[in-house]
Amino acid sequence: MPDKPRYRFETRVIHSAQRPERWEGSTQVPIHQTASHLHPTAEGLSDTFAGKSTDHIYLRLSNPTNRVLEEKICDLEGGKGAVVMASGMAAVANACMALLRSGDEFVAGTSLFMSTYLLFTQVFRKYGITARLVEPTDTGAIEEAINHKTRFVYLETIGNPRMDIPDLVAAGAVAHAHGVPLLVDNTLATPYLCRPLELGADVVIHSTTKYLGGHGAAVGGVVVDGGTFDWRSERFADFAPFVDRKGSLAYLDRVWREHHINFGTTQSPFQSYLTVLGLDTLVVRMERHLSNATALARYLRKRPEVLWVNYPGLEDHPDREMAERQFQGKGFGAMITFGLKDQGTCFRFIDSLELVCHLANLGDCKTLVIHPYSSQYVSFEEATRVRLGITPGLVRLSVGIEAVEDLCDDLGRALEKSR
Numbered sequence: 001m002p003d004k005p006r007y008r009f010e011t012r013v014i015h016s017a018q019r020p021e022r023w024e025g026s027t028q029v030p031i032h033q034t035a036s037h038l039h040p041t042a043e044g045l046s047d048t049f050a051g052k053s054t055d056h057i058y059l060r061l062s063n064p065t066n067r068v069l070e071e072k073i074c075d076l077e078g079g080k081g082a083v084v085m086a087s088g089m090a091a092v093a094n095a096c097m098a099l100l101r102s103g104d105e106f107v108a109g110t111s112l113f114m115s116t117y118l119l120f121t122q123v124f125r126k127y128g129i130t131a132r133l134v135e136p137t138d139t140g141a142i143e144e145a146i147n148h149k150t151r152f153v154y155l156e157t158i159g160n161p162r163m164d165i166p167d168l169v170a171a172g173a174v175a176h177a178h179g180v181p182l183l184v185d186n187t188l189a190t191p192y193l194c195r196p197l198e199l200g201a202d203v204v205i206h207s208t209t210k211y212l213g214g215h216g217a218a219v220g221g222v223v224v225d226g227g228t229f230d231w232r233s234e235r236f237a238d239f240a241p242f243v244d245r246k247g248s249l250a251y252l253d254r255v256w257r258e259h260h261i262n263f264g265t266t267q268s269p270f271q272s273y274l275t276v277l278g279l280d281t282l283v284v285r286m287e288r289h290l291s292n293a294t295a296l297a298r299y300l301r302k303r304p305e306v307l308w309v310n311y312p313g314l315e316d317h318p319d320r321e322m323a324e325r326q327f328q329g330k331g332f333g334a335m336i337t338f339g340l341k342d343q344g345t346c347f348r349f350i351d352s353l354e355l356v357c358h359l360a361n362l363g364d365c366k367t368l369v370i371h372p373y374s375s376q377y378v379s380f381e382e383a384t385r386v387r388l389g390i391t392p393g394l395v396r397l398s399v400g401i402e403a404v405e406d407l408c409d410d411l412g413r414a415l416e417k418s419r
């Protein structure tokens with residue numbers, strides 16, 4: 001962590017973990033593109049393997065460029081340690097699997113990113129693990145679903161694409177009252193809007209592919225450990241060797257040692273370098289993402305072709321108050337969903353866009369559009385799509401940082417053509 005005075009978030013996002021004195025004066029982190037690291041003595045390497053030093057051994061274990069990204073994100077989230085991984089899904093999978101054994105259960109908000117949903121409901125089921133899905137905004141339902149087999153509660157800061165916003169303070173309190181940790185995927189909010197560890201979460205997960213990188217050039221993920229959860233209970237007796245080794249960072253040690261290393265979910269140093277470059281501008285990008293999203297939500301609501309608009313910043317959104325409280329009044333995220341008449345209208349609308357990019361991603365500085373029903377969710381059963389709110393007329397917009405007037409013009413032209 002930076003051995004500098006504690007600067008404000010806006011400053012730390014640029015300067016934390018910077019070590020130009022170790023980088024021959026470079027102001028950007030060097031890309032340590034190496035599979036392995038030389039060790040001058042046999043004893044030194046033995047000590048490193050034994051965990052007595054944090055020197056680097058082999059890329060699958062750790063890397064100096066990756067470590068700079070880990071230190072930066074850990075600082076921004078207010079964590080005690082972090083591990084970057086090959087993708088957001090690697091981070092989601094490792095964060096959960098470090099806690100799960102066959103026969104275990106966990107409780108998750110039903111508003112989940114599509115691959116997370118499949119991992120929880122299909123892949124984990126193969127190993128006898130049950131995900132109890134509940135409404136993320138219903139803390140009572142979260143509590144009711146917890147039982148003696150539960151290992152954690154899992155929520156997303158902003159549900160995608162339902163745009164619901166769980167009460168993280170209440171969920172954390174309920175989880176802790178039952179002796180289990182709260183894991184939060186903070187991808188859509190970023191630490192600029194929300195720092196779940198400060199609200200009572202124990203672990204934060206990100207897809208760095210999205211707003212943290214911001215350029216749509218690199219894929220990555222990270223698990224951040226708040227280091228505050230007490231793993232020395234009966235329920236987590238299997239954590240004893242990790243507690244003995246790493247104390248308050250027992251969980252991250254297990255994520256890294258047992259899962260990240262052995263599943264080989266390695267991040268490439270070049271991708272970490274690109275993500276560090278992107279992070280420098282996170283704050284100014286987020287300010288623009290948020291103001292553009294609010295303006296576009298209001299614009300879309302006025303359009304006659306648009307049947308409904310779902311954006312937490314709209315005055316009548318059910319979770320607006322929660323967003324205001326949890327996001328420190330800074331904004332409401334930069335994802336909007338809205339409804340057109342039917343799938344055909346959505347297709348005509350998307351095909352008529354000239355500026356907005358049609359692709360499967362979000363959090364890019366470019367504005368992105370997708371029709372989830374016919375793309376990410378095309379192979380889902382209809383009943384599941386209905387339950388997740390994925391309807392044939394739903395369009396998802398990830399609002400970028402272009403001139404908002406140009407975005408309104410493009411959307412307006414395409415809406416006219418979609419009729």
Ligand SMILES: Cc1ncc(COP(=O)(O)O)c(C=O)c1O
Binds near residue numbers: 090115187208221362
């Ligand atoms: C909320 C959320 N979590 C996790 C992921 C997975 O990230 P990645 O695509 O980097 O694996 C995504 C991807 O869209 C996401 O939106």
